[in-house]
Amino acid sequence: MHSATLSVSGLSCIRGERRLFSAVGFDLAPGEWLHVQGENGSGKTTLLRALVGLSPPAEGDIRWGGEPIRRLGEDYRREMLYLGHHGAVKEELTPLENLKLAAALDGRHLDERESLAALHRFGLKGREELPVRFLSAGQKRRVLLARLVTRNARLWVLDEPFTALDVKAVDMLSALIAEHLQNGGLAILTSHQAMPMPSGKAIKL
Amino acid sequence: MSAFLAIVRRDLLLAMRRKSEVLTALFFFIIVVSLFPLGIGPEPALLKKIAPGILWVAALLSTMLSLNRLFATDHADGTLEQLVLSPTPLGLLVAGKIGAHWLTSGLPLVLLAPVLGLQFDLDTSALGILVVALLLGTPLLSLIGAIGAALTLGVRGGGVLLSLLVLPLYIPALIFGAGAVEAHISGLGATGHLSLLAALLALAAFFAPWATTAALRIALE
Numbered sequence: 001m002h003s004a005t006l007s008v009s010g011l012s013c014i015r016g017e018r019r020l021f022s023a024v025g026f027d028l029a030p031g032e033w034l035h036v037q038g039e040n041g042s043g044k045t046t047l048l049r050a051l052v053g054l055s056p057p058a059e060g061d062i063r064w065g066g067e068p069i070r071r072l073g074e075d076y077r078r079e080m081l082y083l084g085h086h087g088a089v090k091e092e093l094t095p096l097e098n099l100k101l102a103a104a105l106d107g108r109h110l111d112e113r114e115s116l117a118a119l120h121r122f123g124l125k126g127r128e129e130l131p132v133r134f135l136s137a138g139q140k141r142r143v144l145l146a147r148l149v150t151r152n153a154r155l156w157v158l159d160e161p162f163t164a165l166d167v168k169a170v171d172m173l174s175a176l177i178a179e180h181l182q183n184g185g186l187a188i189l190t191s192h193q194a195m196p197m198p199s200g201k202a203i204k205l
Numbered sequence: 206m207s208a209f210l211a212i213v214r215r216d217l218l219l220a221m222r223r224k225s226e227v228l229t230a231l232f233f234f235i236i237v238v239s240l241f242p243l244g245i246g247p248e249p250a251l252l253k254k255i256a257p258g259i260l261w262v263a264a265l266l267s268t269m270l271s272l273n274r275l276f277a278t279d280h281a282d283g284t285l286e287q288l289v290l291s292p293t294p295l296g297l298l299v300a301g302k303i304g305a306h307w308l309t310s311g312l313p314l315v316l317l318a319p320v321l322g323l324q325f326d327l328d329t330s331a332l333g334i335l336v337v338a339l340l341l342g343t344p345l346l347s348l349i350g351a352i353g354a355a356l357t358l359g360v361r362g363g364g365v366l367l368s369l370l371v372l373p374l375y376i377p378a379l380i381f382g383a384g385a386v387e388a389h390i391s392g393l394g395a396t397g398h399l400s401l402l403a404a405l406l407a408l409a410a411f412f413a414p415w416a417t418t419a420a421l422r423i424a425l426e
Contacts, residue, residue: 056426075292086283090215093219093222101218104208105208105291105298107292131222
């Protein structure tokens, strides 16, 4: 069993002809979070996609618990949850179905009580059985964020998690992230807003 | 295994909620097949001769209609990323998606074909061979089609490109599938053709999910 530390060194990414960033490196230990900052188009999303293994970086090394993530494969993906700025919820399905099927695809069984609790926590009480296409943009976002509660991942990689959320939901999410960090989790997020959270590490692209 | 069943269930549930897409491909099959007897006129001998070819070509075209939706919707709403990042092996999930595609677009064709075959004066035993040939051939269409759908994912005008890419690959299925019924009608026996079709299916079942997975990873990079 390896320790849950993410270490990145000498990372560079090229998009088309342009070098987005080079020599990015950081270490993240349990309980720490990283704020990825930068202008639009500076490569924040590209960095996150490289960190989760969606698009391999041009150069550099990404290790989880000392092992390269390429080699860990499924073991890394089990401990990591990436929420991009896509909805990643099915419009035709209800929030409850979305949550339960997402868990089932990850090979986990999620019982009714657990999934309802997660949805209620994100203020979706009374909308569990309504197809997602009838929900507002912020509510769709909340359905996605409910996965943070049900998935039990140690590393959260969140791309603009506060987009489309109202003030109350922003507080709720930052409380959730703080709780996750206290339980020894790790988080990496991008955001243009000032983060309503205890200070963490930051890198600027 | 539970993840495999979960993705099959998910895609079937989605197909249930978007019935029009499944029904469009199905009605397309029915109409194309029915146009030929109306256009050619009541000549039983001629209709009997062209029946296997027409039913098979219509099955290929109707499968094409539903193919570009196979990964495109998941790609557009970001759920495909989540499938790639899931701890479940992607090949298993892709196999589940292909299976669900067959259940919604291939199996209905198999069930409809004997009814439509009556228009062409095919007798019971020939209809039986037609059903067996389609039962072996339509999963092959879904499997090969999935590779094409993954390769053209995110390409503008991907639908036309997909047809150009996939239809030539369907030729062996067409030859052996339609050939089985023809051979049976002419008294040669369909076993040879059906065995070759089954061999192609076994080969595709092994390689297609793997090739599709590789193509999907490239599309998402």
